[in-house]
Amino acid sequence: xxxxxxxxxxxxxxxxxxxxxxxxxxxxxxxxxxxxxxxxxxxxxxxxxxxxxxxxxxxxxxxxxxxxxxxxxxxxxxxxxxxxxxxxxxxxxxxxxxxxxxxxxxxxxxxxxxxxxxxxxxxxxxxxxxxxxxxxxxxxxxxxxxxxxxxxxxxxxxxxxxxxxxxxxxxxxxxxxxxxxxxxxxxxxxxxxxxxxxxxxxxxxxxxxxxxxxxxxxxxxxxxxxxxxxxxxxxxxxxxxx
Amino acid sequence: xxxxxxxxxxxxxxxxxxxxxxxxxxxxxxxxxxxxxxxxxxxxxxxxxxxxxxxxxxxxxxxxxxxxxxxxxxxxxxxxxxxxxxxxxxxxxxxxxxxxxxxxxxxxxxxxxxxxxxxxxxxxxxxxxxxxxxxxxxxxxxxxxxxxxxxxxxxxxxxxxxxxxxxxxxxxxxxxxxxxxxxxxxxxxxxxxxxxxxxxxxxxxxxxxxxxxxxxxxxxxxxxxxxxxx
Numbered sequence: 001x002x003x004x005x006x007x008x009x010x011x012x013x014x015x016x017x018x019x020x021x022x023x024x025x026x027x028x029x030x031x032x033x034x035x036x037x038x039x040x041x042x043x044x045x046x047x048x049x050x051x052x053x054x055x056x057x058x059x060x061x062x063x064x065x066x067x068x069x070x071x072x073x074x075x076x077x078x079x080x081x082x083x084x085x086x087x088x089x090x091x092x093x094x095x096x097x098x099x100x101x102x103x104x105x106x107x108x109x110x111x112x113x114x115x116x117x118x119x120x121x122x123x124x125x126x127x128x129x130x131x132x133x134x135x136x137x138x139x140x141x142x143x144x145x146x147x148x149x150x151x152x153x154x155x156x157x158x159x160x161x162x163x164x165x166x167x168x169x170x171x172x173x174x175x176x177x178x179x180x181x182x183x184x185x186x187x188x189x190x191x192x193x194x195x196x197x198x199x200x201x202x203x204x205x206x207x208x209x210x211x212x213x214x215x216x217x218x219x220x221x222x223x224x225x226x227x228x229x230x231x232x233x234x235x236x237x238x239x240x241x242x
Numbered sequence: 243x244x245x246x247x248x249x250x251x252x253x254x255x256x257x258x259x260x261x262x263x264x265x266x267x268x269x270x271x272x273x274x275x276x277x278x279x280x281x282x283x284x285x286x287x288x289x290x291x292x293x294x295x296x297x298x299x300x301x302x303x304x305x306x307x308x309x310x311x312x313x314x315x316x317x318x319x320x321x322x323x324x325x326x327x328x329x330x331x332x333x334x335x336x337x338x339x340x341x342x343x344x345x346x347x348x349x350x351x352x353x354x355x356x357x358x359x360x361x362x363x364x365x366x367x368x369x370x371x372x373x374x375x376x377x378x379x380x381x382x383x384x385x386x387x388x389x390x391x392x393x394x395x396x397x398x399x400x401x402x403x404x405x406x407x408x409x410x411x412x413x414x415x416x417x418x419x420x421x422x423x424x425x426x427x428x429x430x431x432x433x434x435x436x437x438x439x440x441x442x443x444x445x446x447x448x449x450x451x452x453x454x455x456x457x458x459x460x461x462x463x464x465x466x467x468x469x470x471x472x
Contacts, residue, residue: 088375089372101379105381
């Protein structure tokens with residue numbers, strides 16, 4: 001469903017993505033990991049065109065992201081995204097956060113949008129917080145609202161950009177639980193994360209990146225069992241020691 | 243010291259001072275603020291856009307206006323607007339727009355430059371992630387601006403915008419150069435007619451002081467009430 005083919009990107013003279021290629025099939029969960037600054041976040045932001053790239057092609061459901069003729073807002077509306085720092089809209093209530101884009105982008109009437117929002121709040125276990133403002137919620141609750149906000153658009157795939165990195169340790173699991181449930185429901189997901197437990201549990205494949213390159217792209221069991229590259233072995237031994 | 247003063251002149255001219263003078267001052271202040279914020283916001287969007295040339299043009303306008311004394315701009319507009327009107331409509335004679343309209347256009351365009359810089363700072367104070375989140379949900383530029391960025395920027399900047407309005411309220415007294423009767427102009431006319439300069443100018447100063455001070459206290463109070471919970 002998502003094909004990334006020979007993508008390269010530069011910030012000025014610094015190359016941040018080097019010839020990256022991978023594929024995500026429908027219903028597949030792919031975890032992208034690697035040391036910080038390795039280009040993981042940049043790569044998934046290229047998938048919905050939040051970051052432009054200079055070379056290569058990315059297609060989502062047959063539509064080329066980098067093509068100038070592509071209606072990017074329309075494509076983005078079909079791809080959910082969850083950010084490291086939640087990025088809920090602080091001036092709007094939780095309910096309005098969930099319904100705004102449904103109404104303004106998808107053209108749903110506000111009653112349908114609110115209903116959908118309420119259903120998703122129930123799914124992430126936050127029904128009683130509908131009328132609160134994001135600033136009144138904990139980090140974990142905010143991230144769950146952010147996931148519900150993305151799901152409200154009925155996305156064909158979900159991108160997660162380090163969804164638990166900004167959370168206090170005791171809140172990580174409540175967010176991961178929602179993501180695990182989502183994966184079990186068959187959602188196509190690309191997840192940038194350091195949570196190797198999550199990767200082991202639900203990922204079909206693990207993509208390991210370092211210095212802008214995709215170093216390893218292997219089925220989860222193979223990646224954790226016998227990573228081929230030295231860099232991935234080092235990364236794993238460091239991260240699993242903790 | 244005050245024995246020779248005739249404070250009664252103030253009482254006698256109160257209706258004229260407030261119903262004619264202050265009404266004009268307040269009207270000009272509010273209309274120019276409203277217009278200035280709308281145009282200023284559009285200028286700020288232009289300055290921040292990446293459309294080639296657009297940000298440059300807006301930048302030149304803002305810097306030009308901000309480097310000119312207000313009195314000069316008022317004068318220029320008063321004499322220029324009739325000719326610009328003639329040029330646009332193709333009329334055979336300069337269009338008489340009247341002092342009020344001329345003053346309103348001047349103050350709106352002048353203040354727009356200042357409001358532009360305030361709104362630009364406000365927009366830039368919103369984390370980039372907010373725009374990305376709006377985009378990721380499929381919002382186009384205008385929806386993202388109108389629903390997400392500008393409401394937050396505006397709320398952050400309300401205190402600064404209102405402080406600028408208080409300055410504008412004081413600056414409107416400069417319309418005396420084109421013989422418009424605002425509050426200061428009215429006070430000035432009475433002062434010269436009755437030969438009571440000290441009384442009237444003291445009173446005018448006191449009125450400006452009280453209104454500005456009360457307004458700035460109100461702004462401070464408002465600041466706490468409208469803050470976004472983060």
